[in-house]
Every structure is written in structure tokens, then in C-alpha cells.
Amino acid sequence: MWISTDDSCFQPPQARGWGLRPLAAGMLGLAALLAGAQGWTAQEDLDEVARLLEQGRAAQAARLAESHLQRNPGDVQMRFLQGVIATEQGQNAKAIEVFTALTRDYPNLPEPYNNLAVLYAAEGQERKASEVLEQAIRTNPSYATAHENLGDLYARMASEAYAKALQLDDSRKTAQPKLALITQIFPLRETGAATPPAAAAARVAAASQARPQEPADASPQLTTVPEPAPKPAVAAAPAAPPQAPARPVAPPATSAAALAAAPVRETPPPVASPTSSIAAADAVASSPREASTGAASASAGDAKNAAADREAVQSAVQAWAAAWASQDIDAYLGAYSEQFRPGDGSSLSNWQAQRRQRIVGRPPISVTVREMKVSLDGDQATAAFRQAYASGAYRATTRKTLRLQREGAQWRIVEERAGS
Known part of the structure; x- marks a missing residue:
């Protein structure tokens, strides 16, 4: 059994070398009323x-x-x-x-x-x-x-x-x-x-x-969006019209009367008409093709941007966890925005000093992020995941939610919540 509060700070006592065996459970999600218990769990x-x-x-x-x-x-x-x-x-x-x-x-x-x-x-x-x-x-x-x-x-x-x-x-x-x-x-x-x-x-x-859709799985789905777009364009280009004008080429070989009548008609450009009709057909076909291609390009661009942003947020969260695990305190604190406000109401500088004290020089730390789900809203993003923390004999697993904002080319943490 292990103490499954959150991550780094809860260290159960060690007596005579007793280790702690992990048991998958998250404490902060508890709101259950137990049968036979009196009162209300706040x-x-x-x-x-x-x-x-x-x-x-x-x-x-x-x-x-x-x-x-x-x-x-x-x-x-x-x-x-x-x-x-x-x-x-x-x-x-x-x-x-x-x-x-x-x-x-x-x-x-x-x-x-x-x-x-x-x-x-x-x-x-x-x-x-x-x-x-x-x-x-x-x-x-x-x-x-x-x-x-x-x-x-x-x-x-x-x-x-x-x-x-x-x-x-x-x-x-x-x-x-x-x-x-x-x-x-x-x-x-x-x-x-x-x-x-x-x-x-x-x-x-x-x-x-x-669950119907998980934001974390959206990336592979988004990559398929550009593919259907070219298909309507291919269907919109009529293959038959270029063949239709070819029919006037056959009549000159049908009879002598037709040949005799040719000088009188002075408009034999049936030979030229296939070219013009092909050009006309191409012009007609190109209009819907260009429209559909433009729409597909816009959709593909949006999808690629969303996929890139989602990947950038995921990379930022993984880099944050890696810095924590390696006790790289500068990189760890650098993952937080200057706009970050600690949940306990303390100042950012006091919180940073406390985190530095609790991370640097500790026994080897392991931080694993699983089941990450990312949602985007412009320059804001939310990453929810299950965090597994281990340091020395201590093991803990909990749900965690990070709210990030885009700052230049970086995504930085502005809010951190456990158990949500």
C-alpha cells in the first residue's frame, strides 16, 4: 500500500528499511459516501x-x-x-x-x-x-x-x-x-x-x-482531414467532356455528300472545336476544383495547426516532468509562467523557493505522465493526465490538470491542480 496523495512532498516514515509497494489508486478523486458512515464527506x-x-x-x-x-x-x-x-x-x-x-x-x-x-x-x-x-x-x-x-x-x-x-x-x-x-x-x-x-x-x-473522443487522440485523427479533400477535386474534373468533342471528327469520313457540302458550310471548325470545348470543359471543371481545393487547404491548415499546438503542449508537459525527475530545478521552474499563481496563495518567489528546497538533493525521482488529454482554446490549453511519482521508497499516483498559455514560441503553466 502506498500513500496516494499527490507527487513530491508526502514522505511516509521509513522504519527498519520498510519499502512501500505501489497500489494503483488516487486519493484526490475521492468523494464517495461509504455505506454505514455517518455524516457528509466535504x-x-x-x-x-x-x-x-x-x-x-x-x-x-x-x-x-x-x-x-x-x-x-x-x-x-x-x-x-x-x-x-x-x-x-x-x-x-x-x-x-x-x-x-x-x-x-x-x-x-x-x-x-x-x-x-x-x-x-x-x-x-x-x-x-x-x-x-x-x-x-x-x-x-x-x-x-x-x-x-x-x-x-x-x-x-x-x-x-x-x-x-x-x-x-x-x-x-x-x-x-x-x-x-x-x-x-x-x-x-x-x-x-x-x-x-x-x-x-x-x-x-x-x-x-x-468516452467518445479524447483530445489526446485527436492528432492521428486530424492527419486524415487533408486526405478526403483532393478526392472531390478528382471527381469534379469530368473525364467524359474531353471525349465528347471527338465525335465531330468522325463525320468527314461518312459520305461524299458530306465532303461536297463542306465548302458551302465554311464553318468546319469542328476540328478546332474539340480543343476549345476541352478548354471550356477544363475551365468549368477548374472552378469547383479550385473552390474545393481552397476549402480543403484551409481545413488542412487549421488541422495541422491544431495538431502542432497539441503536440507542442504535450511536449511541454513531458519536458516539465523530465526536468522534475532529473531535479533540473531551473528547467522545472522555467516551465511555469510569470503569471502562475500558487494554489496556497503564496507569492511566486516563495513558492519557487519552496519547490527548490523540496526537489533539489532528494533521492532519485521518477515522474511518469500517462493518459494525457489536451484541449485547446486559442492561446490557452488544458492538459489532464495521471501522474505517477516515486522518490526513494515513496510511491504516489494522482490525477493532475495543468492549464498552459502560449508565450511566444513556448507553452507555460499558469495553473496547476491536483485531483481534477
């Missing part, structure tokens, strides 16, 4: 708490969570998040208290059991942790994370037992289980059982396939 408060955690302001996040729970004591999502905040602050005793209370109040939810087991394991209580994980599996046999964590625990305990049997030196390192801490409770079905992660992922995939 999405605004959840988003704000997550934003504070992203900025490393865990103390403020804890105060907001406490204030929210005073008004909405039955908000199970915020209670769960309160335990996550305590874990992030290193207050394991408080976190254990929160998750234990959740297992009593909501015994059918596997997530509190799982996080409780992670905390016990971090304190070296592997046996107790395994018992709690077994309880999590009993509440939801398909809960994959609990199975993985339990397998890691069994491997650790077996390794320790083997070491003791051989009377190995205490300094010998044993395999460390990679238990994962999660930060969200999956929505409940009518029966009260948590939705399995695999089923949730399948629904997300099906929903994304059901």
Missing part, C-alpha cells in the same frame, strides 16, 4: 488536506482534518486520512489508535487492517502484523495488497527463524518486507464489502474506452 476539505500534505505542511493538514472531524465525526475518509497524517508525522502510536478504532467501527473494511499491520511491522511486531493482515484478508479475500504484505511478512519471519536456527550473528542482514501503506478506502458496494482494486481498475479502463 470534498473541499479532503482536497485541501491533500494539498497541504503535498506541500509538506502536515501540521496544518492535521489541524484541518481535526476541525473537519469535529463537524463531521462520521467521515470515515477523513478519519482514515487522519491516521495517514499521523503516520507521516512519525506519530505511530496515534496512527495505530486511529486505525484500530476504524477496524472496530468498520470491521468489513480491509484498508485500516492493512495500515495497522504496516505500523506493527515497522515496530518489529511481525507476528501481530501477520494476524492483522489475515484479518484484512478475511474481510476481503480478493484484497491483493494484504496478500502481498502477508507474503513479505512470512518471508521475513522465515528468514529470522532460519537465522536463529543456525545461530547466525545478529548483525547479519535479513530480507526486509516491502509492506505498503495506503491512504484511501475504496468505495463500498451495497453489501458493505470494499471494491477490489482489480475491479475498480477495470471500471476505470472501461470508462476511458467509452
Whole structure:
């Protein structure tokens, strides 16, 4: 289980080398009301708490969570998040208290059991942790994370037992289980059982396939626009008219009477008429051809411009992610416009200093952008995508939306939102 708030700032504690195993889930999209939970989940408060955690302001996040729970004591999502905040602050005793209370109040939810087991394991209580994980599996046999964590625990305990049997030196390192801490409770079905992660992922995939058009896929579609345009032009050019004037060429060979009458008619330019009629036919045909070609050219030009802008926006987002991952702070901050306003209301210079502090010198960072969808509106663009962040043992996945504007030849970020 991992803490799936946003990207860089939320670092769960490391105890005895415990790693975090990623579990695909995004916290900031949560607004579900859980069956049996009392009160109303204020999405605004959840988003704000997550934003504070992203900025490393865990103390403020804890105060907001406490204030929210005073008004909405039955908000199970915020209670769960309160335990996550305590874990992030290193207050394991408080976190254990929160998750234990959740297992009593909501015994059918596997997530509190799982996080409780992670905390016990971090304190070296592997046996107790395994018992709690077994309880999590009993509440939801398909809960994959609990199975993985339990397998890691069994491997650790077996390794320790083997070491003791051989009377190995205490300094010998044993395999460390990679238990994962999660930060969200999956929505409940009518029966009260948590939705399995695999089923949730399948629904997300099906929903994304059901969408009629995705802006990110517009580029390959746009490239086909110029192709149909020349086809009407070919159809508009009549191949038959040039052949029709050829018929007057045949009559001179029909009879002597026709030959005798020829001097009297003085207008035998039937021979010249094929040329003139061909020219006339070409002139008539060229008019619709030029009109259709002009319209097609305009349409093709618009399509190419839109495709080029979309590609430029996608490249700007990927460059932003690459600069972040490589800890190239100048390139990272350069991806933001001077018009960018931080979501917490701080000044741009203070925000830049904070980001510099939180990015430079950190453990290796990985930032992956997936499922990007770009929409254009003149010199404004919106890029929505799923962001996967990893640094050290921390893993996080969330939805993110960037609003960009064209500044000269560059697209720069003017607004950044998580969970939308």
C-alpha cells in the first residue's frame, strides 16, 4: 500500500528499511459516501488536506482534518486520512489508535487492517502484523495488497527463524518486507464489502474506452482531414467532356455528300472545336476544383495547426516532468509562467523557493505522465493526465490538470491542480 496523495512532498516514515509497494489508486478523486458512515464527506476539505500534505505542511493538514472531524465525526475518509497524517508525522502510536478504532467501527473494511499491520511491522511486531493482515484478508479475500504484505511478512519471519536456527550473528542482514501503506478506502458496494482494486481498475479502463473522443487522440485523427479533400477535386474534373468533342471528327469520313457540302458550310471548325470545348470543359471543371481545393487547404491548415499546438503542449508537459525527475530545478521552474499563481496563495518567489528546497538533493525521482488529454482554446490549453511519482521508497499516483498559455514560441503553466 502506498500513500496516494499527490507527487513530491508526502514522505511516509521509513522504519527498519520498510519499502512501500505501489497500489494503483488516487486519493484526490475521492468523494464517495461509504455505506454505514455517518455524516457528509466535504470534498473541499479532503482536497485541501491533500494539498497541504503535498506541500509538506502536515501540521496544518492535521489541524484541518481535526476541525473537519469535529463537524463531521462520521467521515470515515477523513478519519482514515487522519491516521495517514499521523503516520507521516512519525506519530505511530496515534496512527495505530486511529486505525484500530476504524477496524472496530468498520470491521468489513480491509484498508485500516492493512495500515495497522504496516505500523506493527515497522515496530518489529511481525507476528501481530501477520494476524492483522489475515484479518484484512478475511474481510476481503480478493484484497491483493494484504496478500502481498502477508507474503513479505512470512518471508521475513522465515528468514529470522532460519537465522536463529543456525545461530547466525545478529548483525547479519535479513530480507526486509516491502509492506505498503495506503491512504484511501475504496468505495463500498451495497453489501458493505470494499471494491477490489482489480475491479475498480477495470471500471476505470472501461470508462476511458467509452468516452467518445479524447483530445489526446485527436492528432492521428486530424492527419486524415487533408486526405478526403483532393478526392472531390478528382471527381469534379469530368473525364467524359474531353471525349465528347471527338465525335465531330468522325463525320468527314461518312459520305461524299458530306465532303461536297463542306465548302458551302465554311464553318468546319469542328476540328478546332474539340480543343476549345476541352478548354471550356477544363475551365468549368477548374472552378469547383479550385473552390474545393481552397476549402480543403484551409481545413488542412487549421488541422495541422491544431495538431502542432497539441503536440507542442504535450511536449511541454513531458519536458516539465523530465526536468522534475532529473531535479533540473531551473528547467522545472522555467516551465511555469510569470503569471502562475500558487494554489496556497503564496507569492511566486516563495513558492519557487519552496519547490527548490523540496526537489533539489532528494533521492532519485521518477515522474511518469500517462493518459494525457489536451484541449485547446486559442492561446490557452488544458492538459489532464495521471501522474505517477516515486522518490526513494515513496510511491504516489494522482490525477493532475495543468492549464498552459502560449508565450511566444513556448507553452507555460499558469495553473496547476491536483485531483481534477
